[in-house]
Amino acid sequence: MKIFWTYDELLTHLRRGGHELLPLGGTPDGSPLVAVRTGGDKLPAVLITAGSHSTEHAGVSAAVELAGSLDTPHQVYVVPTRDPIGLNGFAYALELGLGHAPDFSTFDALASILRESGTVLHDADDFIVALIGDYGYACPVPRPDRSQPQNYGYKRLQRLAGEQPDKLEPLRGRRLFMAPGQPGIEGSGDFGRAYTLIIGLDGEVLHLNRFHDTTWAPAEPRAVRDLMAQIEPGISFDIHESQLMEDRFWLSARRQADPEGQVWEERAAQAVIRAVVASGARLANDADVSGGAPLEQTWFTRSEPGVYWLDATVRGEGLNLMDYASRHYGMAFGTEMGMYGRFADRVRLGMLTVTTALEVFAERHA
Numbered sequence: 001m002k003i004f005w006t007y008d009e010l011l012t013h014l015r016r017g018g019h020e021l022l023p024l025g026g027t028p029d030g031s032p033l034v035a036v037r038t039g040g041d042k043l044p045a046v047l048i049t050a051g052s053h054s055t056e057h058a059g060v061s062a063a064v065e066l067a068g069s070l071d072t073p074h075q076v077y078v079v080p081t082r083d084p085i086g087l088n089g090f091a092y093a094l095e096l097g098l099g100h101a102p103d104f105s106t107f108d109a110l111a112s113i114l115r116e117s118g119t120v121l122h123d124a125d126d127f128i129v130a131l132i133g134d135y136g137y138a139c140p141v142p143r144p145d146r147s148q149p150q151n152y153g154y155k156r157l158q159r160l161a162g163e164q165p166d167k168l169e170p171l172r173g174r175r176l177f178m179a180p181g182q183p184g185i186e187g188s189g190d191f192g193r194a195y196t197l198i199i200g201l202d203g204e205v206l207h208l209n210r211f212h213d214t215t216w217a218p219a220e221p222r223a224v225r226d227l228m229a230q231i232e233p234g235i236s237f238d239i240h241e242s243q244l245m246e247d248r249f250w251l252s253a254r255r256q257a258d259p260e261g262q263v264w265e266e267r268a269a270q271a272v273i274r275a276v277v278a279s280g281a282r283l284a285n286d287a288d289v290s291g292g293a294p295l296e297q298t299w300f301t302r303s304e305p306g307v308y309w310l311d312a313t314v315r316g317e318g319l320n321l322m323d324y325a326s327r328h329y330g331m332a333f334g335t336e337m338g339m340y341g342r343f344a345d346r347v348r349l350g351m352l353t354v355t356t357a358l359e360v361f362a363e364r365h366a
């Protein structure tokens, strides 16, 4: 279960594995976005993606492992990470704005760099936001008791944008990188990744798993959207993780437009949950998914333990990749593995989701 600390390392690993890499486009730092073509020739095709939230690295490792191990007659396209810049870590992202490699190993040292090198837009309550070069940077100081919810800094930036929009005005139309601040989480840590956010011209703060249904979209979601238009996947997976729940697991499913598709989506979801439980993993509860709010006040409904159906029209923020896949192409699942589990277990659960749902998919198209 390999952890990739640089995108070069990941690409080298894939090339050494003999994989054919399809170029999908480039990111603002010039990194190539790629898909691995594997599986057989049968249609409909399968799409597997991960890494739009770079801090959720077990998904990336699972996607890479699947690219090398999946045994299916169907065409398979694996996009191992949807955020190469974020995968490379916060120091790498900061260098894009600074123009030179920064030197820091603590939040205090990082805060000094942001204060001295950029235009400071916010600096209060252990949260610094600065504009350096063409990019925004944010540094939330982590709480040692893990009490911060997932995307703590991301939610905080959204709140700041809502309450004091003028402060973030210089960031409009830009991308912002946030230090994860996830001590004790294997594959991310305090600075090991850069969580990428996009600030719209209207001031809205969104991450890279959005923009799939918008005319304008950052390079990363646009590239995957274009790939989908080409391969028309009959089933799609996006492997995520969650910091909200120790080591528990839940499956994010999507209503299908056609009744027959819905039957298969439900069947695959049930098979995944059975396999996850049989593996000894624990399922998430409603509070894990809702962040503590009553479930009916969220955009999720639960059909059975561990299976949550996401309604993007209630959530807002446009369509994420699986919302988009379910509306245009077919079956779609997101995973959420608890990030405080062992890294190898998190990877294994991501892989188990895909292999189990693909068995049901193969039955459907037998």
Ligand SMILES: [Zn+2]
Binding pocket: 053, 056, 240, 241
């Ligand atoms: Zn995620």
